[in-house]
Amino acid sequence: MQFNDLINGFPVLTVTGLTQGAIYALIALGYTLVYGVLRLINFAHSDVFMIGTFGAIWTWSAFGFDANSPRPSVGEALGLIALAIVVAALLCGFFAMLVEVTAYRPLRARNAPPLAFLITAIGASFVLSEGMGAFTNRRQFGVPAMLPTEPVVSLGGWSLTPLQISTLAVAVIAMVALDWFVQRTRFGRGIRAVAQDSNTAALMGVNKNRVILLVFLIGGLMAGVAAVMSDMKAASTRFNVGFLIGLKAFAAAVLGGIGNLRGAALGGILLGLVENYGSAVFGTNFRDFIGFLVLILLLMFRPTGLLGESLGRARA
């Protein structure tokens, strides 16, 4: 154990942890939204995210940027990133809705048991990741360099690279927008109503299926945003990249209290931080170990996560 590493590297670890945590949080929102409304772990969400990582790469290659091309100017880079976010978000939103329509809606129509949903979720996850695997020949794709890597802000031991700043900024904007959407708009009220009591909401004139489709769309959009940021951080992507990061994001959602939007954001950030601090102390091999250990210990003492479950209400 190297506590010195933790103390010396504290600022760097905090910043990288926050960035990674912001990506987890964005993906976790998709899990938590679907769980809040349908009480369903959407296993295919991680593969929806994976499709987003390819969406960004295709966008950039359409403009002639590949892994070896020189870095564009900052203005150009910001434009390209914004465009990639739009493309990836729409792509992810589309595939998330496709999963809902093909894999979940037919089961809901027959009032199938919850475990059947889990199996179609696994099936959809196989289809998306293996389909993409065949489509890309299971190759690894490099991400073109976009933002300069040298830190722009430094103060004492603290420094921020442009990538870290933009990731945090984009994540904060996306989360604030989502919170506003769910709390303040008519559509958001529909989502909260269905989460609280779907049958009563349907009786009050809420179109349940449309609300559920909307929830999948929003989850997909968030995953798309996360995919672009994760692409630039990891510098490469592959058809099976979603699995581990999706697992972490799901753990983050549970950590914060699944079904709770602010909980997902908090859980994601916390998981990112804990992982980074832990890997400094116990070695990077144990990065994933520490994340799960913290999750399990927390659930022992707070069985419904940090903030509890409450997209609509606390579950009995």
Added chain:
Amino acid sequence: MTDVRTRWRDFRHGVSQRWDRLPKASRIGIILVFVVFLYALPNKGFYEYLGLPVGEYIPLYTTRNDMATVLFQCGYYILLALGLNIVVGYAGLLDLGFFGFFAVGAYTVATLTSPQSKIFTEYNWLESPWPWLAALPLAIALSFAAGVILGFPVLRLRGDYLAIVTLGFAEMIRIVAQQNDWIFNGDRGIPNIGRPPGTNSDGSAIFQFDAKPYYWLILTVIIGMVFLIRNLVRSRVGRAWIAIREDEDAAELMGVPTYKFKIWAFAMGAGIGGFSGALWAGQIGFVNASTFKLEQSILVLAAVLLGGAGNIFGAILGGFLVIYVPEWLRSVGDVFGLPEQVRIAGEPYDISATNLRYLFFGIILIVVMIFRPQGLWANRRRAAELKDREKEAMVGA
């Protein structure tokens, strides 16, 4: 569509009624014939005897891999599915990390029986490697204990929280196994694991590289396990599990000590999973950390739910299908002479059935669940409950 479905239902109904009306002796006879058929399955001679054209395609045979090896793999998956079926199917506890117990069983056997294990080469805890048969009970006992130790804290959680905690546990076992400088030797793994004992009449060992004896061994274990589980679920314990699955609070109020029985279910399942791991390690002869991926846990769960949770034969069917169907899809490409590659815009794409088999498998999972959400071979009582749910849905719509 409806016509086909009603006809199929009448047919099934007819078959099950006839089966029930048969005298007990004939029922046992038919089961025995079927068991003999299972033992004969990997022998090529058996197909020659039936007059099937050997050498060309045989409908059941897999061509890319040795049939006996595939059947053995099906066997250890069936054993895993039987174990998980107790946890998920009977007690209704969602366990996503079941493969962790498989890892405990496999690693126990590996570290104790391999001469290259660090126990003997570095730590000198023991004098000489154990025989496989001596390590087997310990492997089962340790995975059973792992089930109790894990179950003790986590079984107070419910539903999806339990799912993520068990998943995390399996992942933690894998990470510990992955450490190169620890006892499990990481991805370099442990070779030369001991094999089951026994010699042929000419003095050569039965359990060598040929997979057939292993298949027969695991088939025997499965048959024994079916009797054991069948009797267990018809006892007080099994009734308690089903009560917990249906309504935990009601069961508790009726005086069922739910916590105790949940730990029982968890530990029984874990023990069977460890047994499967020990058998597998004996056949494969080598374990390393990358064998125990999380995908495997999910595949076992898919097996149980595809086959029909809460039914022993459903779990067997599911465990068989999740291994056999992807393997068989590989042969299908060979049989029909499908193209292995297409070129789109100059880029070659691999479209062989081998490459696409999990894609097809995913589609099969979705389609089966939409048309038979209770699983392919469901427990009768559960199927009836689901029928009621479906009717409710129709009235509600």
